Amino acid sequence: MAVRFRNLFGLFIIFFLSFFPTSSSCPDHQKQLLLQFKLLFLKGNTNISLLESWNSTSHDCCRWDRVICTSASPFMIVELHLNSLPRILPNFFGISPSVLAPLFHISSLMQLDISGNFFQGEIPAQGLANLTNLVYLDMSSNSFNATIPTQLYHLNNLSYLSLSFNRLSGSLGPDIQYLKSLIRLDLSFNALGGNIPMEIGNLIKLEHLDLSFNVFFSGGIPVSFLNLTQLQVLDLTGNQFSLQIPADIGYLPNLSTLRLSNNKLAGEIPLSLFNSTQLQVLDLSHNQLSSQIPTHIEWLPNLSKLILTNNMLTGGIPQSVQNLSNLETLYLEDNLLTGEIPSWLFDIKTLKNLFLGGNKLAWKYNNSVIEPKCMLSFLSLRSCGLSGEVPQWISSQNGLQYLDLSENALQGTFPLWMAEMQLVYLVLSGNNFTGSLPPQPFKDSLAFLDLSRNNFSGELPENIGNATGIKVLMLSSNNFFGPIPSSMSYLQNLQLLDLSNNQFSGNTFPVFGDSLELVNLSSNEFSGEVPVSFSNKTRILILGNNRFSGTLPRNLTNLIKLEQLDLHDNRIAAEFPNLLTEISTLQILSLRNTSLQGPLPNNISNLGSLRILDLSHNNLTGTIPDELGNLAKMIEKAKPNSILTSYAMAPFIAASSFHVTDLIVSWKRSMLALPSAPGHDDIYSLLDMSVNRFSGEIPASLGQNETEEESSFSGTGALIGFPVGFCLTLLIVFLTGWFQATTEVGSVRTRRRQRGTTAPSRNRGR
Structure with missing residues (x-):
């Protein structure tokens, strides 16, 4: 596409030649403008090596890097390729668009590419308005904000415009119709919104339109799109489009790619779509479509x-799918499809990627021999009713990289041939596999291995450390026992390790690699001191329900990025570890039932990032320090994608999440689990100090702010189920159980959220 645009420039250049005076090199005023830009870009620091050919001693700027002039006299600058300039210290934190001002006086400019820099601020509208000869403008991958200026819509020679990957907001104005020469328009990955103006249908030369991942575009897909008869690519992914897909969308004769995923589109797949015989890519995923898969799908031969x-x-998978002789990718996961998985799917020779999981489809070939004619790279048969041993035919798929057979009823031992495959991603969780892991090592191509929730047993083989490519290792909820192999220290790429709910034991641990961020060793039989052989990049460390004892090691403070520490149900048997107050990054701390004793330190307020604190079921005594009310983060709502709302880890976001699952809190004498699913951000903060032996008053700092209701407690009885609010947001705080008041308990106030208070759900008892 880019080559085609450059070929157009030749025609424009011939037209403009007659308007400029003859010269043997670029005009001096254009040279001076380039030098001014360089000086502004470097903020006056001429010692920095950047655009070195741009200097006053070189007379012909047409020979400078990133500059293209007309090929014959008169020589004028027509193209500037200033994309991805090296990041230099003066501009490391952003570049003002004002440095572009000199370039806006080069009126002969026809192509300007400033993408991949760090320009920050509003698009310089007045300056761009001077470049009336522009045919190609790429301002993508910067930090331009505010709205798209209307002046941009009046550069009516533009055939290519990309503003993608910025921070633009607002809506598209009707003046967009004046870009009548536009062939490609890319506004993806911004924060644009509102309805798309009907006037966009006047861009009748448009071949490529990408408005994806703006989030805020809404309403229906305008029917004026049907005027764009030259359109080849339409991408509206990741917005808020609703209603139905336009019934006549199939009457775009040149359409080859249609992506409407991650919206709120409902209704049926329009039958007209199957008139788009040039269609090669059809992505309607993550919507609310409710029809059957049309049998007319075979009308799309490409x-x-x-x-x-x-x-x-x-409904089922229509048999007409087998007539798609060019089909490479078939993703039907997470629908309501029923019936059998047809064996003819594996006769589609071109098929490479097949995802059928999360439906009500049934696999009827557990005892049959299948000889696929395809060679798959990606295969998901998650929750498809597979039973018996892993189908042998999978071993013939030599190019297989991704295999998900989770949530079935597979049994037997781990297939030896599977360890020999060059897999990158392997998920067998939620089956009935037994026996030990294979003696031969996994290939170093393997990056993601999930064998959780099976009946595997035995010790982990020492050669597990040979799989040096592993980034995610999930072996939870099996019957593994013995120590963690020392060879795990060779897994230098390991980012997530989950060995929870097994019978692992021992008191020595390998020195884990520097990449490790998330660790769950809970519910095993580890003993001795709490281990500290973790990376200083570790963010989540869950060691609860083991047999650890003794004081916490001083080296724990080396985990400078630690956000969650869970040591519940161990035997620390000491006063509150003062060293924990030095880990200022902690957001979640659980020391429930660890035999803590003595008073809480006043410097607990140093844990300024703390949102969840569970000290219940201990022998803590003394008064609750007033400084506890200074935990400022407990009044803030957790941000999306924070440690409190999701533990998904790139690049496996779709595959696995690492959630808080056993922070148990007290509520009216019941033990309840903190909701573990992403999106449960109604619980902003939590303090559980129940079942201790505190005395004295509840500190006024826990409820001294503006309130909507007031409760008073006095006497020496136990306080049952009393929620205490901090400042502007509801905080669920549990002070139930053995709180012995030796003096009159002062008035404590609570505040509800404006939309009302919701008690935690009874997800799990303990």
Whole structure:
């Protein structure tokens, strides 16, 4: 596409030649403008090596790097390729668009590429308005903000415009119709919103339109799109489009790619779509479509990718799919499809990627021999009713990289041939596998291994450390025992390790690699001192329900990025570890039932990032320090994607999440689990100090702010189920149980959220 645009420049250049005086090199005033830009860009620091050919001693700026002039006299600058300039210290934290001002006086400019820099601020509207000859403008991958200026819409020679990957907001104005020469428009990855103006249908030369991942575009897809008869690519992914897909969308004769995923589109897949015989990519995933998969799908002979994941599609897989002779990718996961998985799917020779999991489809070939004619790279048969041993035919898929057979009824031992495959991603969780892991090591291509929730047993083989490519290792909820192999220290790429709910034991641990961020060793039989052989990048450390004892090691403070520390149900048997107050990054701390004793230190307020604190079921005594009310983060709502709302880890966001699952809190004498699913951000903060032996008053700092209701407690009885609010946001605080008041308990106030108080759900008892 870019080559085609550059070929257009030749025609424009011939036209403009007659308007400029003859010269043997670029005009001096254009040279001076470039030098001014360089000086502004470097903020006057001429010692920095950047654009070195741009200097006053070189007379012909047409020979400078990133500059293209007309090929014959008169020589004028027509192209500037200033994309991805090296990040230098003066501009490391952003560049003002004002440094572009000299370039806006080069009126002969036809192509300007300033993408991949760090320009920050509003788009310089007045300056760009001077470049009336622009045909190609790329301002993508910067930090431009505010709205798209209307002046930009009046550069009516533009055939290519990209403003993607910025921070633009507001809506598209009707003046966009004046970009009548536009062939490619890319506004993806911004924060644009509102309805798309009907006037966009006047851009009748448009071949590529990308408005994806703006989040805020809403309403229906405008029917004026049907005027864009030259359109080849339409991408509206990741917005808020609703209603139905336009019934006549199929009457775009040149459409080859249609991506409408991650919206709120409902209704049926329009039958007209199957008139788009040039269609190669159809992605309607993550919507609310509720029809069956139309049998007319076979009318799309060029279709190579069909992605319908995460809708409400019903019925079976139509047999007409087998007539798609160019089909490479078929994603039908997470719908309401029923019936059998047809064996003819594996006869589609071109098929490479097949995802069928999360439906009500049934696998009927557990005892049958299948000889696939395809060679798959990605295969998901999650929750498809597989039973018996792993189908042998999978071993013939030599190019397989991704295999998900989770949530089935597979049994037997781990297939030896599977360890020999060059897999990158392997998920067998939620089955009935038994026996030990294979003696031969996994290939170093393996990056993600999830064998959790099976009946595997035995010790982990020492050669597990040979799989040096592993980034995620999840072996929870099996019957593994013995020590953690020392060879795990060789897993230098390991980022997530989950060995919870097994019978691992021992008191020595390997020195884990520097990449490790998330660790869950809970519910095993480890003993001795709390281990500290973790990376200083570790963010989540869950060691609860083991047999650790003794004081916490001083080296724990080396975990400078630690956000969650869970040591519940161990035997620390000491006063509150003062060293924990030095880990200022902690957001979640659970020391429940660890035999803590003595008073809480006043410097607990040093834990300024703390949102959840569970000190219940201990022998803590003395008064509750007033400084506890200074934990400022407990009044803030958790941000999306924070440690409190999601533990998904790139690049495996879709595959696995690492959630808080056993922070148990007290509520009216019941033990309840903190909700573990992403999106449960109604619980902003939590303090559980129940079942201790505190005395004295509840500090006024826990409830001295503006309130909507007031409760008073006095006497020496136990306080049952009393929630205490901090400042502007509801905080669920549990002070139930053995609180012995030796003096009159002062008035304590609580504050509800404006939309009302919600008690925690009874997800799990303990």
